Amino acid sequence: MNHVSMRIDGVRYDDDVEPRLLLVHYLREVAGRTGTPVGCDTSNCGACTVLMNGVSVKSCSVLAVQADGAEITTIQGLANGEWHPLQRAFHEEHALQCGYCTPGMIMAAADLLRDNPRPSEQEVRDGLEGNLCRCTGYQNIVRAVLRVAGEMAGEQAGAAS
Amino acid sequence: MTAETVQEKEVGRARARKEDARLVTGQTNWTDNIQLPGLVHIAFLRSPLAHARITRADTSRAREATGVIAVFTGADLAAEQGSLPCAWPVTPDIVIPQHPPMAVDTVRYAGEIVAAVVARDRYAAADALEAIDVDYEELPPVLDMEEALAEGSPKVHEQGNKSFVWPFSNGDIEAAFRDAPVVLERTYRQQRLIPSAMEPRAVVCAPVGDEFTLWSATQIPHVLRVMLALVTGIPEHKLRVIAPDVGGGFGSKLQVTAEEVLALLIARRLGRPVKWTESRSEGNLAVHHGRDQIQRIRVAAGADGRLRGLDVDLLADMGAYLMLVTPGVPLLGAFMYNAIYKMDAYSFRCTGVFTTKTPTDAYRGAGRPEATFAIERVMDDLAAELGMDPLALRERNWIKHTEFPYTTIAGLTYDSGNYEAATAAARELFHYDELRKEAAERAAAGDPVRLGIGISTFTEMCGLAPSRILGQLAYGAGGWEHASIRMLPTGKVEAVTGSSAHGQGHETAWSQIVADELGVPFEDVRVLHGDTFVAPKGMDTYGSRSLTVGGIAVVAACGKVREKARVIAAGLLEVSPDDLEWSSGRWQVRGDPDQGKTIGEIALATFAAHNLPEGVEPSLDSDATYDPDNFSFPHGTHLCAAEVDTETGAVRLRSYVAVDDVGQVVNPLIVEGQVHGGIAQGIAQALFEEAAYDSSGTLVTATLADYLVPSAADLPAFVTSRTATPSTTNPLGVKGVGEAGTIASTPAVVNAIVDALRPLGVPDVPMPCTPERVWRAIREGAAR
Numbered sequence: 007m008n009h010v011s012m013r014i015d016g017v018r019y020d021d022d023v024e025p026r027l028l029l030v031h032y033l034r035e036v037a038g039r040t041g042t043p044v045g046c047d048t049s050n051c052g053a054c055t056v057l058m059n060g061v062s063v064k065s066c067s068v069l070a071v072q073a074d075g076a077e078i079t080t081i082q083g084l085a086n087g088e089w090h091p092l093q094r095a096f097h098e099e100h101a102l103q104c105g106y107c108t109p110g111m112i113m114a115a116a117d118l119l120r121d122n123p124r125p126s127e128q129e130v131r132d133g134l135e136g137n138l139c140r141c142t143g144y145q146n147i148v149r150a151v152l153r154v155a156g157e158m159a160g161e162q163a164g165a166a167s
Numbered sequence: 168m169t170a171e172t173v174q175e176k177e178v179g180r181a182r183a184r185k186e187d188a189r190l191v192t193g194q195t196n197w198t199d200n201i202q203l204p205g206l207v208h209i210a211f212l213r214s215p216l217a218h219a220r221i222t223r224a225d226t227s228r229a230r231e232a233t234g235v236i237a238v239f240t241g242a243d244l245a246a247e248q249g250s251l252p253c254a255w256p257v258t259p260d261i262v263i264p265q266h267p268p269m270a271v272d273t274v275r276y277a278g279e280i281v282a283a284v285v286a287r288d289r290y291a292a293a294d295a296l297e298a299i300d301v302d303y304e305e306l307p308p309v310l311d312m313e314e315a316l317a318e319g320s321p322k323v324h325e326q327g328n329k330s331f332v333w334p335f336s337n338g339d340i341e342a343a344f345r346d347a348p349v350v351l352e353r354t355y356r357q358q359r360l361i362p363s364a365m366e367p368r369a370v371v372c373a374p375v376g377d378e379f380t381l382w383s384a385t386q387i388p389h390v391l392r393v394m395l396a397l398v399t400g401i402p403e404h405k406l407r408v409i410a411p412d413v414g415g416g417f418g419s420k421l422q423v424t425a426e427e428v429l430a431l432l433i434a435r436r437l438g439r440p441v442k443w444t445e446s447r448s449e450g451n452l453a454v455h456h457g458r459d460q461i462q463r464i465r466v467a468a469g470a471d472g473r474l475r476g477l478d479v480d481l482l483a484d485m486g487a488y489l490m491l492v493t494p495g496v497p498l499l500g501a502f503m504y505n506a507i508y509k510m511d512a513y514s515f516r517c518t519g520v521f522t523t524k525t526p527t528d529a530y531r532g533a534g535r536p537e538a539t540f541a542i543e544r545v546m547d548d549l550a551a552e553l554g555m556d557p558l559a560l561r562e563r564n565w566i567k568h569t570e571f572p573y574t575t576i577a578g579l580t581y582d583s584g585n586y587e588a589a590t591a592a593a594r595e596l597f598h599y600d601e602l603r604k605e606a607a608e609r610a611a612a613g614d615p616v617r618l619g620i621g622i623s624t625f626t627e628m629c630g631l632a633p634s635r636i637l638g639q640l641a642y643g644a645g646g647w648e649h650a651s652i653r654m655l656p657t658g659k660v661e662a663v664t665g666s667s668a669h670g671q672g673h674e675t676a677w678s679q680i681v682a683d684e685l686g687v688p689f690e691d692v693r694v695l696h697g698d699t700f701v702a703p704k705g706m707d708t709y710g711s712r713s714l715t716v717g718g719i720a721v722v723a724a725c726g727k728v729r730e731k732a733r734v735i736a737a738g739l740l741e742v743s744p745d746d747l748e749w750s751s752g753r754w755q756v757r758g759d760p761d762q763g764k765t766i767g768e769i770a771l772a773t774f775a776a777h778n779l780p781e782g783v784e785p786s787l788d789s790d791a792t793y794d795p796d797n798f799s800f801p802h803g804t805h806l807c808a809a810e811v812d813t814e815t816g817a818v819r820l821r822s823y824v825a826v827d828d829v830g831q832v833v834n835p836l837i838v839e840g841q842v843h844g845g846i847a848q849g850i851a852q853a854l855f856e857e858a859a860y861d862s863s864g865t866l867v868t869a870t871l872a873d874y875l876v877p878s879a880a881d882l883p884a885f886v887t888s889r890t891a892t893p894s895t896t897n898p899l900g901v902k903g904v905g906e907a908g909t910i911a912s913t914p915a916v917v918n919a920i921v922d923a924l925r926p927l928g929v930p931d932v933p934m935p936c937t938p939e940r941v942w943r944a945i946r947e948g949a950a951r
């Protein structure tokens with residue numbers, strides 16, 4: 007057993023874990039943060055994407071012990087009093103159907119926009135390549151992400167003027 | 168409220184979905200999220216071999232492993248596990264082999280369950296699997312359908328490798344082919360596909376005394392409950408089945424699975440709650456697969472392109488066993504090969520074949536994509552043969568909009584349609600003539616990147632299904648759907664539907680319907696589904712049936728609520744019920760609209776029940792069960808432009824236009840989403856996906872690294888539009904949309920690729936049209 011300590015969605019957790027425990031299983035089964043689902047066992051689907059120290063990671067390919075000391079943000083910690091712009095845009099643009107890919111898709115999109123605040127459509131498509139959705143055909147996901155990029159640019163322009 | 172307050176109609180509005188609130192915030196209730204006191208975990212040991220006899224299974228080491236509570240083999244459960252059900256014995260002499268949930272002495276596909284471990288946590292359960300020793304005596308795998316049917320082939324089952332032969336014919340097929348100016352014959356292969364819902368399957372089962380609650384990531388909680396009762400002998404009323412939030416299905420969760428039965432039996436044995444969640448690579452082996460057919464299709468036509476006859480001979484791979492509706496899937500296609508076309512004669516024959524592969528069953532479209540692919544591919548080839556424009560050829564043969572209702576050569580009566588309108592709209596959005604011109608120019612110039620145009624003018628049958636037709640087809644259940652409306656004292660409404668959603672947006676769409684039918688705000692309706700204690704009656708969700716059958720049941724139940732409310736309102740207003748008229752959620756006195764009672768006021772009056780008319784029961788709650796008279800027939804025209812690099816074989820989809828006619832639309836946002844997702848899945852079959860086995864019968868595409876579900880980067884943006892020709896067989900005029908895109912898009916894409924390459928002597932490219940296959944087809948074309 008190894009001791010890990012991390013902050014998940016603003017709350018500090020301290021636990022003894024097996025060294026082989028995956029971060030996603032730590033989140034779901036030890037910390038009870040079940041908002042982050044698991045869709046595969048080969049790091050292909052991205053359903054498990056969370057932010058680790060602000061950067062997106064697939065939490066099925068990180069061990070809990072590797073996250074020791076980290077700040078983790080999951081879909082459950084994204085809203086800040088009100089929905090994050092991506093949550094709102096996914097809802098309004100109908101960017102989800104069954105919603106299984108949605109937590110990972112939104113977290114990956116958050117990281118994508120942090121990296122590239124004004125992406126082109128193709129850049130959004132390429133940037134979300136590691137996140138699979140079986141329901142939507144991606145069109146509305148891309149539209150939602152581009153919309154948030156546009157809103158952010160608008161706000162910046164507004165703030166600058 | 169006054170009579171002037173006229174509410175805007177909800178049906179037709181692009182409402183953002185109610186269910187999103189939990190889905191975008193991570194508050195979803197997936198089966199794997201469920202935690203219960205004392206919950207233990209099941210892991211299954213699966214056969215690594217395609218075909219073998221089990222000669223020894225030693226579980227003694229596993230039983231001693233840390234955290235292990237119990238280990239079971241097939242022999243341990245043989246007396247109680249029964250046989251997994253097949254509800255569709257399509258012919259009287261069909262061979263339905265025994266299908267024990269856990270193999271007892273023989274395994275017939277790689278991935279079949281041979282043992283189960285129950286342990287304190289999922290890691291311990293997985294570890295202990297490695298401590299089970301199973302000895303096998305290998306038997307020869309049976310992988311190819313044609314070889315399976317040949318004399319002397321090794322047998323999958325004692326009874327042989329043929330499950331059934333199902334014939335259909337109408338008209339004089341020999342006359343149609345005799346002296347026909349043009350006869351084309353083609354063979355297409357529908358590759359095997361893995362449905363790949365993003366949520367892996369999961370089951371939780373909690374026993375309390377002799378009663379059981381089973382949560383499952385299923386599309387069919389109601390059917391599952393009945394079947395589990397029949398298979399295990401647990402009385403149906405002691406079994407509650409819950410489908411919580413379910414992460415996609417596409418047919419793959421329209422099943423009564425070995426894992427569900429075994430979880431129930433193990434929970435009963437142990438008297439404690441159990442959970443099983445599959446890994447993706449386990450799921451790729453064990454979730455039923457889709458398609459896998461060899462289609463021989465012959466078409467006879469006049470020199471003017473008029474279709475005379477169509478002859479289809481189908482081999483359908485059942486895999487190792489018949490699951491819930493396995494044999495019926497290819498037969499749903501039987502009624503669709505003739506598609507939107509008129510012809511003199513049609514003959515169809517399907518042979519169901521056993522192989523030592525994962526069983527097949529419903530996958531998005533189930534039978535109709537296969538049929539549509541074959542006919543639409545042949546129509547493009549026939550146009551090329553005749554030197555006609557493929558749209559003109561279709562127009563020569565399709566049913567004109569003035570000819571509906573039209574009984575097709577396959578015996579279905581299409582109630583409505585307008586193929587002319589959808590095609591005209593698609594043509595314009597696509598810039599058909601310009602693209603044709605560009606394609607011809609590039610071909611003439613010898614451009615190494617060719618442009619091809621693919622067409623699919625599809626129809627399909629949905630709204631499964633009139634019970635009487637299902638009976639004629641020997642299906643084991645009806646096709647009705649149930650709904651109930653509960654009026655709460657405060658005027659809020661609970662709408663209970665038997666159609667259990669897993670991404671389709673029922674909570675939103677049904678709220679819109681109820682809002683209109685009862686004149687209440689959209690926000691005041693809550694839709695309940697997916698729990699057999701809350702929604703005790705239902706036939707569940709598949710075959711694009713929810714709206715066309717379940718939605719109409721909701722309409723009917725609302726109608727009954729209104730009629731009950733009318734009698735009570737009349738009593739309260741001291742007038743005759745005949746003097747009342749319904750207006751925007753209110754019964755009001757004809758000619759004196761200020762005198763009236765809203766549905767909410769009437770609901771409250773039934774709650775108090777102080778002064779209801781004599782003999783009137785104090786409730787507005789109503790149930791309705793709706794059995795459709797006919798299927799519905801969505802249609803559309805999909806056009807695809809593909810650029811094919813003749814040097815590398817790479818295919819790029821340059822544009823994709825879809826004009827669908829799904830009748831009246833309840834929520835355009837949801838409809839558009841269904842179309843997008845459907846197109847993507849059809850493109851995936853055309854270009855990317857294939858469940859491939861090696862010569863020993865091992866699935867080589869067991870992970871998402873090998874089975875190529877497309878990402879956003881692999882797909883283009885789609886241009887979608889609609890025409891609206893209402894269905895005439897239901898009061899909403901709706902037709903269904905869940906499968907349309909998938910049915911339409913596969914042939915559109917492959918037709919585009921073949922169109923680009925036909926000048927190079929390429930007659931066909933087998934699916935999936937990977938760069939390697941396209942490149943090979945070009946080399947072979949050059950050698951011709």
Ligand code: FES
Nearest residue numbers: 045046049052066
């Ligand atoms: S669960 Fe992590 S990538 Fe699939």
Ligand code: FES
Nearest residue numbers: 103105139140141
């Ligand atoms: S919404 Fe179902 S997988 Fe993306």
